[in-house]
Amino acid sequence: MTRCGRWSSRCSPGWTVVEPLFPRVDRRARHPGRKRHPDRLVFQGILFVLHTGIAWEHLPQELGFGSGMTCWRRLAEWTEAGVWSRLHEVLLAKLRAANALDFSRAVVDGSHIRALKGGPKTGRSPVDRGRAGSKHHLITDATGIPLAVTLTGGNRNDVTQLVPLLQAVPPVRGKHGRPRRRPDVVLGDRGYDHDKYRRLVRDLGVKPLIARRGTEHGSGLGTQRWVVERAFAHLHWFRRLRIRWEIRDDIHEAFLALGCALICWRRLRVLASDVVS
Template structure:
């Protein structure tokens, strides 16, 4: 049998440990010894994969309390750990020539926000219930390049340019870092000529479906990769429903899940 999916593998830990902020030791009043970072990360992965509430995290597995894991997730997100980890992993894929820069694909997915909070809004697809949207851009293979969280009532096209601009400068190959695809594929929800012009201004060829075209035709033959990546993202049960009132905590889970999907792509090279 394979290891439990919340166990932090040596390959993941070897990449993330150098990125974690160092905590200062208190010599005069040291207090209780903190739970090791690797065990806490196991607890965070347990919550991400199972969707369990923080207060129900089983401490007998050695993760520490749910509040300990929550605080560490918050602090690491504020320190930019997940963003830097994602950039490290993308650089590895780029060095292996496994990022498809010939095209990028954008789309969004709605999730219910059961407790409300920031970056939520009445969803037009869920009878006005509070919800959020995951906006995602992938490369031509479906590797996540950037993700943005907004309220459920935000129009998809408003996040088109922010998604493009959020693609990190990716090293790994000779020359300048790469951060722009050659072309950009999107569905009919992004059909606005003003945005096509702004995409072209970034020296990216827009391949955006026109209203009235049948789904799965034309550019749609290439857009399926982003739908598959959303299926991968929502395979992490904590991302199927937004339980966090704080947007930064849900974003931290989103970015961590993107890192795990990217690591999976690296492992497929072996």
């Protein structure tokens, strides 16, 4: 096995899961041009950038991923085709089939990151001396598995993304009957304390359980909310997500969706190892 193959086997979802999601591109019969670099190697290059945070132009050629520009263009192509959201849905369905998703409650939170190059969905961050920043907004199930993620400017209030996060949760299959999409309860900290949004959440058929402002710390939600903070730690373990380097918001959102999918894949591997042992 090549060095590239060894790295991929540790860090990437199974190729049999990913390959069917990529759009098929047939080579032209006339004037075919240069042969298209294999999707598998390019996908590994994208994962390498996500994990290491390396600049595209510094992507090691000796690993066989192709050039950084090739990987960037393929990432943009697959993002436009909706590959990453479908990959996340497929892995969520596998987790639900394994009884590893808990929709009894969901947890929401937001996290600031710096956006050094600016671009759409950035703003003056109130926690970073007004520098340009973005915010990751995350919703997880009761065990900390990412269900959906959104990106906004760093000056957006967390509560504005409460309803969009709930609406962004995909219909999760994996069991007989209708797909599951809404949790029974959603938990949030004081940043989500607003009666208007509580009503909007109830309109979606979800019970809001949100800490009130002005109350002492120790609301009791911390014993259940910590899973989303752990999920953020796992998500920001990918170095490309610690700082936003992308001017294009859709490219950064692609990395976010891919990071969520990788967290789901790791949970599936843990479940598989438990079954084997």
